[in-house]
Amino acid sequence: MSLRPRWAALPVVLVAVFMTTLDFFVANVAVPSIRADLRPGDAAIQFVIAGYGLAYAAGLIVSGRLGDLHGPRRLFTAGLALFTLASAACGGAPDATTLVLARVAQGAAAALLAPQVLTLIGALFPGADRARAFGWYGTVVGLAGISGQVVGGLLVAADPLGLGWRACFLVNVPIGLAALALTGRLVPRVPGAGARTGLDLAGAALVAAGLMGVVLPLVQGRAEGWPQWTWPCLGGAALTLAAFVRRQRRLAAAGREPLLDLEVFGEKGFAAGLAAVALLFGTSAGLSFVLALYLQDGLGLGPLAAGAVCTALNLGFFLASPRSARVPRVVGPLALLLGLGLLYHAGDSPYLVAFALLVAGAGMGLVMSPLLSSVLASVRREHAGAAAGVLGTVQETGGVLGGTVTGAIFFGSLDGGWHAATRAALLVLVVGALGVLAHSALRPRRAVPAPAMSLKPNR
Known part of the structure; x- marks a missing residue:
């Protein structure tokens, strides 16, 4: 495949990077308006922010394995579709509970996208072109960081169509739909790793629970003054992740493919x-x-x-x-x-x-x-x-x-x-x-x- 189609695929892939990074910032700007509109409790408003990051952290290893099984472009497309749908759900949320659940879905979608973006860039751009492509990746991350709070503030202040804070999430919908339309045309299909077996569901549950057990107390514990529940949660997370590692080794020793190949x-x-x-x-x-x-x-x-x-x-x-x-x-x-x-x-x-x-x-x-x-x-x-x-x-x-x-x-x-x-x-x-x-x-x-x-x- 010539280099020109490869470079044509890069902007489509980086759109996902921009949207998922931007959503770390725009939600912070929208919090005061969300609080005034939906009247959520303190815990709910915290999880509007933390739920995204928790789901993102918990799903990354599983989504990397899914990319190996089914190919990164297929998982990229699924993640982009889910992120677009979850953004629409955030923008249309009638209450705080629905908004929190939609934010968790957004984080899960972002986790589905992130490893596929890295894999696609690594696959599409060999040698020196890989460094250039990752340079653009870093540029997009920086641009999203610069513009995140500014974009959120402008959308809340401009109040397009009377949407208020909802515009901060709904802005992803037309962008996501356009990226979905272009993915099939511009992003080439990269084969997976040729895995012989399916997803290790027990391992997926262990690693997701372990990572959430690490991230949740570190995020919420600091905000709440380190209540007593944080320490058992961290201890349980360590045991859960140790059990995950033992399971991966046992599967590998038995000739079965683990969720995470420790090699x-x-x-x-x-x-x-x-x-x-x-x-x-x-x-x-x-x-x-x-x-x-x-x-x-x-x-x-x-x-x-x-x-x-x-x-x-x-x-x-x-x-x-x-x-x-x-x-x-x-x-x-x-x-x-x-x-x-x-x-x-x-x-x-x-x-x-x-x-x-x-x-x-x-x-x-x-x-x-x-x-x-x-x-x-x-x-x-x-x-x-x-x-x-x-x-x-x-x-x-x-x-x-x-x-x-x-x-x-x-x-x-x-x-x-x-x-x-x-x-x-x-x-x-x-x-x-x-x-x-x-x-x-x-x-x-x-x-x-x-x-x-x-x-x-x-x-």
Whole structure:
């Protein structure tokens, strides 16, 4: 297949990335209007946000396996259709319970999409083109991050057709329908890994329950002051995930195909790459958490001014990401460290904070795309779906863990004042950035590319 049709498929695939990333942000903007309209309780309004992330984290490994079984394009199409339908359900929700359920369905659909996007990009673009394609992937993530709260705010303020907050979700419907119409024409069919058996339902239940048991207490526990239920939940999650690992090993030993082939962790460079991904996303989430508190409560900025300062982080990411393939790989982590150092010394000046965030965001943009590309390039084709599912899970849980650890350090140091608490949290983020730098400096100079996949004509 020539390169031109491959590149024509990329915008269709990246539409899904944009929509699913955007929905992390627009829901935050819509919360006050949702509260005024539907009168939900505090728990319900929290799950409008958390339900999306929980379903997303719990479903990634399962959806990676489904991509191996049925092919990534088929699962991509199903995920896109479900996300569009769930967005319509969110926009038409008559009460808070329906909205929460629709948000969970949105998160499940996003989980179905995410590994397929990574697998399709890895399959469609071999060699140097893969780095360029992942550069565009990073650019779209940055663009969605920049525009998410702005788009949500504009939609709520403009109140098109009197829809209010519902427009934040309904805007996905025409975009999703257009992407669905183009998927069959422009996205080639990539074969799955040729699995011999079906989905391990017991394993799917174990890994979903285990991941939810990790993410739920970390998200809700911090917001509720770490109530007693969080610790048994984390302990039960550890036992559940251990049972999942034992089951996968037992299936493999019996000659049956597990939900997650643990051999993927033996692929050279994969485990180390996952650690770097967790550190990068943990650093990003921790930084966002600290900024939200420091700018408004510490510096006394209003929500609009604080949002404008935070936009510098996403702007740096957006500007730098397309250039990531053309710079030495250590430049990104070094720029991230420089930005964190500038932020450490920025003091009370919002302008210095914005400049520091611009530098840090550029560092993240330079490091993310090559890192994701190298992690996926380190695995064989038969492990592509499993690797993509694990990679997405690590991104999500790494972000949650990063925000939780950083938040604990921040609040633990707050007796010394806002500056002391912010600097203590930044030191934790510097440790994470140093880990990313170490990985960039020590990994082999050129990742071994995964074998190009044969592409079959569209049906």
